[in-house]
Amino acid sequence: MKLYVLYAGDIICRDISQLNDGFPDKGEIELANPVFLVQHPKGWLLWDAGLSDELVHRPEGVEAWIFHLKMKRTVLEQLHELGVAPDDIDYFAFSHVHNDHTGNARYFKSARLIMQEKEYDLAFHQEKKPHNFGDYEVLKQSEAIKLNGDFDLFGDGAIRFISTPGHTPGHQSLLLKLKETGYVLISGDISYYADNYQKKGVPVFNTNKEDSLASIEKVGKLVELYQAQLWIQHDKARFDTLKLSPEYYQ
Numbered sequence: 001m002k003l004y005v006l007y008a009g010d011i012i013c014r015d016i017s018q019l020n021d022g023f024p025d026k027g028e029i030e031l032a033n034p035v036f037l038v039q040h041p042k043g044w045l046l047w048d049a050g051l052s053d054e055l056v057h058r059p060e061g062v063e064a065w066i067f068h069l070k071m072k073r074t075v076l077e078q079l080h081e082l083g084v085a086p087d088d089i090d091y092f093a094f095s096h097v098h099n100d101h102t103g104n105a106r107y108f109k110s111a112r113l114i115m116q117e118k119e120y121d122l123a124f125h126q127e128k129k130p131h132n133f134g135d136y137e138v139l140k141q142s143e144a145i146k147l148n149g150d151f152d153l154f155g156d157g158a159i160r161f162i163s164t165p166g167h168t169p170g171h172q173s174l175l176l177k178l179k180e181t182g183y184v185l186i187s188g189d190i191s192y193y194a195d196n197y198q199k200k201g202v203p204v205f206n207t208n209k210e211d212s213l214a215s216i217e218k219v220g221k222l223v224e225l226y227q228a229q230l231w232i233q234h235d236k237a238r239f240d241t242l243k244l245s246p247e248y249y250q
């Protein structure tokens with residue numbers, strides 16, 4: 001099995017106090033925004049869809065609430081570089097449906113969609129649709145695998161979806177078992193960066209604080225149990241140490 005790390009945007013958070021409810025942290029922080037491509041013998045999985053590729057046409061970036069969003073290269077060109085077409089993706093999964101994770105989702109409509117059922121309902125079924133609904137609306141036609149908890153995709157322990165609600169109602173994380181690298185836990189947005197994780201800072205905009213803290217604890221236990229590397233998706237310090245596609249982990 002191979003794991004590719006794809007660039008999918010740069011984010012500046014203008015006010016980290018918003019990410020750390022209850023802590024007096026001030027100032028801004030640069031965040032990464034990768035997506036992850038897994039090549040398992042039984043198929044390709046893409047985890048998250050990043051910021052929209054269309055942002056490359058706005059080189060100065062855009063402001064969105066406390067976030068500055070920028071895209072320097074597209075996800076599609078990185079897939080193309082690997083010889084992977086959007087239709088080659090067999091499984092597509094969201095950690096959750098915030099707009100920094102849904103930007104290019106529309107390209108992966110032929111994949112089977114893997115989401116926690118609560119997130120699926122939030123994404124597609126609530127009366128007032130999320131503002132980024134257009135990013136993923138076409139996936140409504142996709143065959144969906146709706147989860148209610150943890151799930152081992154192929155039953156071999158290589159790709160496991162871990163239910164980690166709190167940031168959103170059906171937020172999930174990804175636990176991978178790689179032959180040489182060992183276990184890697186890709187956290188989604190249970191935390192935004194290492195210090196945020198260690199201090200158990202909960203963003204003020206999370207949907208449930210208690211669930212958020214329980215999910216941080218759950219991830220911590222799995223990391224310890226499997227001696228896993230914890231890759232907090234938005235943690236730029238971590239991202240800057242990672243090999244980017246076309247290089248890969250195995």
Ligand SMILES: [Zn+2]
Binds near residue numbers: 098189234
């Ligand atoms: Zn995010």
